[in-house]
Amino acid sequence: MVGHKKKSGSLALRYVITTFVMLIMIFPFLYLVLHSFAAWDQVDRQIIPTKFSLRSWTWLFGNSSTAAEAPWIGAFIHTIIVATIATFLMLFFAMMVAYALAKINFKGKKAVNNLLLFQMFFPAIILLIPQFLMVSKVGLLDSYSGMIIPTMISLWAIFMYTNFFKAIPDTLIEAARLDGANDWTILLKVVLPMSRSITTVIFLFLYTDRWTNLLWDMIVSKSDSTVTLNVLISQMFGPYATYPGPMYAASVVLTLPLILLFLLFSKQFQKGMQFALK
Amino acid sequence: MKKQNNKLGWLFTSPYLLFTLIFFALPLGWSLWLAVTDWNMMSPTIRFVGIQNFVAALYNPAVQSAFFVTYKFLLLFVPLAVAMSMGIALLVNGLPKLKGLYMVAFFLPYLSSGVVTSLIVKGLLSYNGAFNTFLRAKLGLDIDWLGNPTTAIFVVSFMIAWKMSGYYGLILISGLSSINTEIYEAAELDGSSRWTTFWRITFPMLYPSLFTVLILAVGISFGIFTEVYQLTGGGPNFATNTWQMEIYNQAFVNLKSGYASAIALISSVVTFASIGVIRKLLEKWGERNGWS
Numbered sequence: 001m002v003g004h005k006k007k008s009g010s011l012a013l014r015y016v017i018t019t020f021v022m023l024i025m026i027f028p029f030l031y032l033v034l035h036s037f038a039a040w041d042q043v044d045r046q047i048i049p050t051k052f053s054l055r056s057w058t059w060l061f062g063n064s065s066t067a068a069e070a071p072w073i074g075a076f077i078h079t080i081i082v083a084t085i086a087t088f089l090m091l092f093f094a095m096m097v098a099y100a101l102a103k104i105n106f107k108g109k110k111a112v113n114n115l116l117l118f119q120m121f122f123p124a125i126i127l128l129i130p131q132f133l134m135v136s137k138v139g140l141l142d143s144y145s146g147m148i149i150p151t152m153i154s155l156w157a158i159f160m161y162t163n164f165f166k167a168i169p170d171t172l173i174e175a176a177r178l179d180g181a182n183d184w185t186i187l188l189k190v191v192l193p194m195s196r197s198i199t200t201v202i203f204l205f206l207y208t209d210r211w212t213n214l215l216w217d218m219i220v221s222k223s224d225s226t227v228t229l230n231v232l233i234s235q236m237f238g239p240y241a242t243y244p245g246p247m248y249a250a251s252v253v254l255t256l257p258l259i260l261l262f263l264l265f266s267k268q269f270q271k272g273m274q275f276a277l278k
Numbered sequence: 279m280k281k282q283n284n285k286l287g288w289l290f291t292s293p294y295l296l297f298t299l300i301f302f303a304l305p306l307g308w309s310l311w312l313a314v315t316d317w318n319m320m321s322p323t324i325r326f327v328g329i330q331n332f333v334a335a336l337y338n339p340a341v342q343s344a345f346f347v348t349y350k351f352l353l354l355f356v357p358l359a360v361a362m363s364m365g366i367a368l369l370v371n372g373l374p375k376l377k378g379l380y381m382v383a384f385f386l387p388y389l390s391s392g393v394v395t396s397l398i399v400k401g402l403l404s405y406n407g408a409f410n411t412f413l414r415a416k417l418g419l420d421i422d423w424l425g426n427p428t429t430a431i432f433v434v435s436f437m438i439a440w441k442m443s444g445y446y447g448l449i450l451i452s453g454l455s456s457i458n459t460e461i462y463e464a465a466e467l468d469g470s471s472r473w474t475t476f477w478r479i480t481f482p483m484l485y486p487s488l489f490t491v492l493i494l495a496v497g498i499s500f501g502i503f504t505e506v507y508q509l510t511g512g513g514p515n516f517a518t519n520t521w522q523m524e525i526y527n528q529a530f531v532n533l534k535s536g537y538a539s540a541i542a543l544i545s546s547v548v549t550f551a552s553i554g555v556i557r558k559l560l561e562k563w564g565e566r567n568g569w570s
Contacts, residue, residue: 106287130305
């Protein structure tokens with residue numbers, strides 16, 4: 001009886017410690033939200049603000065920060081467009097390529113596989129300058145295409161899908177082929193429905209990554225007509241240094257959609273991670 | 279035996295192959311060519327200068343600092359990330375209930391943008407920032423976190439460890455949950471202490487997951503950009519000047535494409551070799567102790 005009591009006591013302590021650590025870990029998010037609503041003379045002056053106002057938010061959605069009309073709303077929309085299209089292209093192409101690598105028997109498959117692995121370990125920074133020059137030569141600087149096209153293939157996504165598809169029994173594919181289905185139909189009607197949780201995982205990682213990309217979007221986007229929210233916050237970092245309130249509000253706008261998306265899919269995500277981490 | 283279908287195989291892999299040709303092979307060749315020219319992005323003429331860029335790069339203190347800063351990040355960030363993710367994993371794994379909920383909460387930092395993290399850290403730790411004001415007023419501590427080379431590199435390492443530790447924690451938890459609980463019961467019956475149990479049972483069985491985390495974290499150390507670009511600009515006095523930061527500055531601020539390509543090439547070789555060696559060492563270490 002005493003032993004049991006001791007055990008439940010230490011378990012309670014464990015929950016307290018875990019909760020405490022968790023609060024420290026998510027404290028930056030709380031700071032972000034609190035300071036987006038703080039009175040301007042308290043932003044970054046005290047850790048927990050005591051006076052609140054909506055000034056940062058009204059400022060953000062007004063026309064006061066750059067020359068363009070409501071640049072922050074525009075930047076948010078650009079972010080949605082770029083991240084969504086790029087991520088769906090990455091998913092689509094990754095699925096297609098991975099299907100071939102996992103389920104189609106063709107000459108040269110081994111070479112393609114090796115090329116993929118080689119590229120995954122290759123330091124991509126060496127490609128940055130020529131990629132930028134290429135995009136500028138074909139006139140795609142400051143365009144959505146310039147931001148999307150060079151980022152529409154994810155080696156990691158191909159790799160993850162290939163491993164997952166390999167675990168799908170060949171007999172299933174063969175059976176569908178005998179029923180007269182072609183490989184497109186098999187991919188979309190048989191393989192895709194089986195891959196829901198792994199797709200959720202890949203989607204969330206790719207979307208987060210694309211949504212918060214800085215380096216590429218920063219060098220391609222040259223004006224308010226294409227700038228993404230992450231890049232705009234980065235550019236306004238200095239000019240707003242003395243009144244950072246609106247920057248906190250903008251950061252909430254940048255971060256919240258990702259958190260909501262993640263929470264929305266967290267069940268599927270947990271399921272998918274179990275496979276992804278094997 | 280599956281029958282071969284060459285046409286279909288090449289058709290399905292064609293998006294990847296085409297992309298690789300345009301956005302990998304072509305830029306790679308171009309980069310190698312740029313590295314031996316003096317081109318500055320503007321001038322109409324391109325002059326071949328041989329190994330001049332490489333020589334200039336090796337004598338440049340900023341490039342030399344990038345070389346050493348990367349290893350400093352490696353030595354700070356990797357242990358920090360491993361310790362934090364291990365802490366999270368051990369805390370969460372022992373909970374009988376709400377495990378998923380806690381894991382979701384610990385994963386949230388992964389969704390943050392480096393730009394936003396930099397904004398928060400600057401707000402808290404810049405000289406007149408909220409946390410610094412608090413430290414001065416309550417504890418009489420006067421620390422210029424971002425102005426001091428030692429603390430600056432620590433702050434950046436910590437920011438990235440904060441971001442990654444929930445994700446790495448997930449990897450470690452999946453490793454922990456694959457360990458059979460009967461082993462623990464047997465150890466407890468044998469009177470093994472918690473410390474011994476961890477090092478004799480948990481750690482060796484966790485090594486494959488830990489290896490994954492280590493490799494991922496090492497990779498991150500060689501590609502740090504956003505946080506230093508945003509928060510320190512590579513300073514103070516090049517203390518956080520990473521390869522990516524240096525390449526960005528030379529290519530897109532100073533517009534020296536040729537010179538920057540040479541630095542990029544040096545950094546790629548250094549990165550590729552370093553990661554290869556570290557990987558081999560980790561594998562050897564695991565094998566010698568019989569963990570993997």
